[in-house]
Amino acid sequence: MPRILIVVDSTCDVPPEWVRRFDVRLVPTYVHFGMESLADDGVQLTRQGFYERLAADPLHPTTAAPPPGGVMEVMARALDEAEHVIALTAPKELSGIYNTFRLAAEKLGPERVTLVDGRSTSMGLGWQVVVAGEMIEAGAAPDDIEAALLDMQPQIHVWAALDTIHYLRRSGRVGWATAMVGGLFQIKPVIHLYNAVVESVGRVRTAQRGFDLLADLARKAAPLDRLAVLHTVNLAGAQRLAEALKDIWPEAPLALVEATPVLGVHVGPNGLGLAIVKRRQQDTGSTG
Amino acid sequence: MADQETQQPARQLTCNGQTLKQLAQAGRDWLDQHHALVNQLNVFPVPDGDTGTNMLMTMRNAIAEAANTDSDHIGQVAARIAHGAMMGSRGNSGTILSQIWQGFAHALRDQPTLNAELLVKSLREAADTAYRGVIKPVEGTILTVAREAAEEAELAYQETQDMAVILARVVARAHDALARTPQMLPILQKAGVVDSGGSGLTYILEGMLRYVRGESVVSELAAAAPVEDLAAALAPEDEMGYGYDVQFIIQGDNLNVNVIRSAIDAMGWSTVVVGHETVVKVHVHVHDPGIPLSYGVSLGAISDIVVENMQAQYQEYLRERTGQVAPADIPGQVDSPDTGHVELGADDIGVVAVASGEGLARIFRQLGASELVMGGQTNNPSTQEILDAIQRVPTRNVILLPNNKNIILAAEQAARLATDQEVIVIPTRSMPQGISSLLPYDPQGDFQSVADTMREAKDDIVTGEVTVATRSVELNGVDVAKGQVIGLLDGTLTTAGDNLHAVVQNLLEQMRVAERELVTLYYGDGIQEEDAEELRQSLADLYPSQEFELVYGGQPHYRYILSAE
Numbered sequence: 001m002p003r004i005l006i007v008v009d010s011t012c013d014v015p016p017e018w019v020r021r022f023d024v025r026l027v028p029t030y031v032h033f034g035m036e037s038l039a040d041d042g043v044q045l046t047r048q049g050f051y052e053r054l055a056a057d058p059l060h061p062t063t064a065a066p067p068p069g070g071v072m073e074v075m076a077r078a079l080d081e082a083e084h085v086i087a088l089t090a091p092k093e094l095s096g097i098y099n100t101f102r103l104a105a106e107k108l109g110p111e112r113v114t115l116v117d118g119r120s121t122s123m124g125l126g127w128q129v130v131v132a133g134e135m136i137e138a139g140a141a142p143d144d145i146e147a148a149l150l151d152m153q154p155q156i157h158v159w160a161a162l163d164t165i166h167y168l169r170r171s172g173r174v175g176w177a178t179a180m181v182g183g184l185f186q187i188k189p190v191i192h193l194y195n196a197v198v199e200s201v202g203r204v205r206t207a208q209r210g211f212d213l214l215a216d217l218a219r220k221a222a223p224l225d226r227l228a229v230l231h232t233v234n235l236a237g238a239q240r241l242a243e244a245l246k247d248i249w250p251e252a253p254l255a256l257v258e259a260t261p262v263l264g265v266h267v268g269p270n271g272l273g274l275a276i277v278k279r280r281q282q283d284t285g286s287t288g
Numbered sequence: 289m290a291d292q293e294t295q296q297p298a299r300q301l302t303c304n305g306q307t308l309k310q311l312a313q314a315g316r317d318w319l320d321q322h323h324a325l326v327n328q329l330n331v332f333p334v335p336d337g338d339t340g341t342n343m344l345m346t347m348r349n350a351i352a353e354a355a356n357t358d359s360d361h362i363g364q365v366a367a368r369i370a371h372g373a374m375m376g377s378r379g380n381s382g383t384i385l386s387q388i389w390q391g392f393a394h395a396l397r398d399q400p401t402l403n404a405e406l407l408v409k410s411l412r413e414a415a416d417t418a419y420r421g422v423i424k425p426v427e428g429t430i431l432t433v434a435r436e437a438a439e440e441a442e443l444a445y446q447e448t449q450d451m452a453v454i455l456a457r458v459v460a461r462a463h464d465a466l467a468r469t470p471q472m473l474p475i476l477q478k479a480g481v482v483d484s485g486g487s488g489l490t491y492i493l494e495g496m497l498r499y500v501r502g503e504s505v506v507s508e509l510a511a512a513a514p515v516e517d518l519a520a521a522l523a524p525e526d527e528m529g530y531g532y533d534v535q536f537i538i539q540g541d542n543l544n545v546n547v548i549r550s551a552i553d554a555m556g557w558s559t560v561v562v563g564h565e566t567v568v569k570v571h572v573h574v575h576d577p578g579i580p581l582s583y584g585v586s587l588g589a590i591s592d593i594v595v596e597n598m599q600a601q602y603q604e605y606l607r608e609r610t611g612q613v614a615p616a617d618i619p620g621q622v623d624s625p626d627t628g629h630v631e632l633g634a635d636d637i638g639v640v641a642v643a644s645g646e647g648l649a650r651i652f653r654q655l656g657a658s659e660l661v662m663g664g665q666t667n668n669p670s671t672q673e674i675l676d677a678i679q680r681v682p683t684r685n686v687i688l689l690p691n692n693k694n695i696i697l698a699a700e701q702a703a704r705l706a707t708d709q710e711v712i713v714i715p716t717r718s719m720p721q722g723i724s725s726l727l728p729y730d731p732q733g734d735f736q737s738v739a740d741t742m743r744e745a746k747d748d749i750v751t752g753e754v755t756v757a758t759r760s761v762e763l764n765g766v767d768v769a770k771g772q773v774i775g776l777l778d779g780t781l782t783t784a785g786d787n788l789h790a791v792v793q794n795l796l797e798q799m800r801v802a803e804r805e806l807v808t809l810y811y812g813d814g815i816q817e818e819d820a821e822e823l824r825q826s827l828a829d830l831y832p833s834q835e836f837e838l839v840y841g842g843q844p845h846y847r848y849i850l851s852a853e
Contacts, residue, residue: 067349186808
């Protein structure tokens with residue numbers, strides 16, 4: 001059986017146990033404080049240290065795509081060890097990561113790399129890594145894996161209840177967030193990432209209402225194939241949210257994930273989120 | 289970052305591997321001098337203000353890779369630089385810059401030295417590789433600058449073999465192409481900037497040309513504090529505020545640039561003083577523009593005087609860049625009412641809100657109300673005024689928030705009169721109810737369900753209002769003397785007293801604040817911000833588990849409007 005390896009950017013938030021189990025190869029993306037460039041590799045950039053610095057540092061961090069050479073290094077090593085690579089990235093509309101993967105794949109031999117734009121990030125991308133990993137374990141071919149991922153993408157939703165709109169506004173990636181300013185500071189947006197588009201699904205003024213709205217959205221989306229509860233330095237909130245959704249837990253294991261600092265730059269601390277894969281309704285003639 | 293070697297006399301350019309290193313370093317250093325400016329231009333594709341940083345990091349990493357090679361072979365050195373860029377680029381602009389180096393190095397791969405023909409060829413391949421380096425090439429960007437630079441090299445080569453002349457024409461054309469980027473990319477035009485990546489590439493090319501000409505790439509601006517961020521640069525350095533940006537030119541005899549620089553630097557900050565014995569250009573930020581100007585006059589004739597108020601600049605910057613208004617001007621004038629405004633189509637849902645006070649008006653705008661009717665407790669707007677506002681909304685479906693119990697009837701009447709539009713009145717009885725109702729507003733949603741959600745949301749909060757009794761009365765078992773402070777809980781008189789803060793505190797207790805998460809205090813137009821902040825602080829001390837947000841409401845009549853949720 002030809003060996004297949006997964007190469008993915010570090011915004012996928014796949015928990016370490018799955019990274020080990022599927023031998024996932026992560027390409028770090030970058031957070032910059034001024035001229036200081038920190039790789040999102042868990043060493044240069046740790047979750048704890050990052051949020052402390054985010055609060056204290058007058059410099060607002062920015063995020064940056066990795067160099068094509070950085071992707072090539074990881075990808076080339078994977079191609080040394082395997083016959084084929086499934087490469088997954090955050091959406092090309094939201095980041096330059098996809099393009100650097102594309103350049104690397106072209107250099108190394110596009111016929112041995114299947115590049116898939118994940119259309120999502122955090123565990124919205126991460127669930128695709130997990131599914132690809134499971135399919136590789138089961139002996140699937142690259143084309144089948146690609147088809148399964150593309151088929152799965154319309155079922156993927158990521159919601160997040162942010163503690164403040166401040167970081168999203170500064171990130172520059174979401175136009176409506178830039179517009180929504182004025183006298184009221186305490187506005188907590190609830191956002192939805194679907195097919196590479198970030199939209200607002202609600203504005204609340206207390207964390208509890210954000211929590212309730214997330215739970216509500218998840219319930220409406222049930223039944224679920226996969227469920228990940230995401231947070232940015234808000235483990236207690238994430239555990240409470242997971243508990244509140246116990247009745248709609250899918251059979252697959254639940255993931256409780258602290259989002260990468262690269263996403264933290266854009267959403268800020270004390271955020272809560274969900275990354276779900278809806279169960280595809282079996283085709284019975286209806287379009288549910 | 290200064291390289292001794294960059295201070296060299298102009299000469300006919302012959303170029304081997306070591307020269308290329310010097311050129312690249314000069315390009316890097318000139319970009320270094322300007323990267324903060326490049327950051328400020330960054331509006332496309334993502335306006336996150338990091339193009340200059342990403343390009344500079346890419347150049348630094350590229351050159352670091354070539355630092356240890358003492359090869360004279362230009363192909364080998366170019367390959368080192370290109371490899372360094374490829375391995376060390378950051379972000380979109382860095383990726384493209386790495387592709388430019390890739391193409392450049394590829395054209396030179398077997399060449400020991402550069403000549404005019406190869407220069408032209410390598411610039412062309414650099415541009416072509418850059419275009420291939422992106423998924424969807426867009427004109428008006430760094431790609432355009434790279435391509436036009438290559439085209440100009442080709443044109444120049446038809447006339448001369450002098451690489452210094454070719455490079456000079458390339459740089460002039462890069463500037464020209466850069467200046468035209470807003471015409472090619474509307475988003476640049478709208479933001480009033482040229483393209484950031486194109487600007488970064490132009491600085492790199494220009495730095496190379498300065499090296500060829502023996503001009504410095506570091507000293508002129510070296511005295512200036514690094515501008516990390518325009519907002520930060522313009523932010524007040526001390527309690528005296530933002531100050532003024534002052535620029536002028538001194539013409540005189542035997543001017544000593546160094547002496548003038550130290551003198552000017554002592555007067556303010558962000559000093560840049562450049563020039564020579566007879567002409568010196570001064571740039572400085574100061575609190576009193578008279579001081580540097582008087583000093584300039586004492587040295588000679590001054591001209592080209594520019595004095596700009598940085599408070600105004602700062603707010604202008606924030607408005608342009610984020611649509612935001614500086615915190616300093618939140619109380620007072622509502623000079624940017626359109627901040628939260630989104631263009632609505634006829635099929636969207638519009639919102640008309642009655643707002644009392646400038647601060648509250650701004651909040652309703654922030655949350656997406658498309659039309660406002662000014663009015664409230666003491667000056668109810670007429671049915672006609674409300675109807676006019678409804679008709680100004682460009683949507684068929686309109687939600688109307690009266691935000692005062694005395695205005696609900698007029699609002700319902702106006703809704704009936706607006707026969708060309710479908711209007712739903714959400715009977716909000718207070719400003720906070722209106723704000724709470726507007727939070728889940730979704731202009732693109734289904735009209736009926738958006739209205740239902742907004743109707744439910746109005747009851748998510750309790751409202752308290754604090755004002756002064758205009759007559760003596762006994763109501764709901766509360767004795768009130770004329771002139772006393774009274775508190776109303778959801779519109780009902782529940783407390784009175786002589787002390788404003790005590791009444792607020794009583795009212796909050798009646799609002800069962802201890803069970804709530806967030807209390808918002810909207811202070812009215814007769815209240816000083818300091819007094820309001822003092823009240824907020826004392827309440828926050830009293831209820832440490834609750835959050836208190838103080839907001840300028842600017843409403844007449846009510847000293848404070850409170851909401852708890």
